[in-house]
Amino acid sequence: MKEFPGTDGGQIAHDVTGLTAAAEEVVDARPEQVWDLVADVTRTGEWSPECIRAAWLTEPGRPRPGARFTGHNRFPGGFEYEVTCVVTEADRPRAFAWVVLDDDGDPARPSSSWRYRIDALPDGGSRVRQRFTHGPGASFLRAAAARAPDRAAEIIAARLDGLRANMKATLRAMKTAAESSDATGVRPR
Numbered sequence: 426m427k428e429f430p431g432t433d434g435g436q437i438a439h440d441v442t443g444l445t446a447a448a449e450e451v452v453d454a455r456p457e458q459v460w461d462l463v464a465d466v467t468r469t470g471e472w473s474p475e476c477i478r479a480a481w482l483t484e485p486g487r488p489r490p491g492a493r494f495t496g497h498n499r500f501p502g503g504f505e506y507e508v509t510c511v512v513t514e515a516d517r518p519r520a521f522a523w524v525v526l527d528d529d530g531d532p533a534r535p536s537s538s539w540r541y542r543i544d545a546l547p548d549g550g551s552r553v554r555q556r557f558t559h560g561p562g563a564s565f566l567r568a569a570a571a572r573a574p575d576r577a578a579e580i581i582a583a584r585l586d587g588l589r590a591n592m593k594a595t596l597r598a599m600k601t602a603a604e605s606s607d608a609t610g611v612r613p614r
Contacts, residue, residue: 441567442560446585448592449554454603456518456543459551462603463541464488464521466496466510472598475499475591479510488515496525506565508536519543527562534562553599555592 452459462468466488470478475498480486482493492512499505511532514522520542524535542554559566566584570577 441564441570441581444559444581444585446557446588446592447554448589448596449552450593450596450600451546451550451552452600452603453550455549456545456551459543459553459599459603460518460521460541462599463543463553464515464517466494468602469496469595471602473591473595475587477505482509488512488517488521490515494523511535513538514540518545527564529562531562536560536562536564551603553596555596557588557592 466479466481467486469476476496477499479494479496482495483491486492486494490512492515494510494512495507496510497505497507509526509530510523511526512521512523513532514520520540522538522540524532524538526532527534527536537560538558540556540558542556544552544554546552566581569580573580
C-alpha cells in the first residue's frame with residue numbers, strides 16, 4: 426500500500442490502485458475440468474460467499490475475450506450491488522480472467538481485475554491460483570477510503586482480508602465440485 430503525505434485535503438491517504446489479494450488450491454481434477462468450472466460464470470454463486478450470482482450479457486453466453494456478464498454481489502449486513510464484467514482472457518485450460526467495469530465503463534481503466542491460472546500437476550491434478558488486483562478505475566473501496574482518510578488503512582486492510590477469505594472459500598467449494606463424481610466421472614478418494 427502506498428502512503429501519501431496527505432497535505433492536500435482532497436487527496437486520500439492511501440492509494441488502492443494495484444493492491445492485490447490471492448489464493449490457491451490444489452485440485453484432484455484435470456485442468457480442463459477445472460477451467461470449465463472456473464469459466465462458467467453462471468455457477469459462481471454456488472461457490473462464492475460474495476458473488477451470489479452471475480449471468481452472461483453477451484450471446485451466446487460463453488467464456489471468450491470481450492464477452493460481458495453481470496455479477497451480483499452481497500456483503501455481510503445485506504448490502505448488495507451489481508457489476509458489469511468483461512472477459513479479457515479465456516485460454517482453456519490455463520487461464521480465465523475478466524475486469525470489473527466502473528461507472529465510466531472503460532475496460533482499460535477497470536475498478537478491478539480478476540484472474541484464474543490453472544497449472545497441470547504431474548499426478549493429473551491442477552494448481553488453481555485466483556488473483557484480484559484493484560484499479561485503476563473508481564471503486565467502492567476507493568470512495569470509502571476517501572470519505573474516511575483517518576481510517577483508510579483500516580478500511581483497505583479489512584477489505585483485503587475479506588477478499589482473501591472469500592477467495593479461499595470459493596476455491597475450496599470449487600475444489601469440492603471439481604473432485605465430485607458428477608464433475609469428474611471418478612469416485613472421490
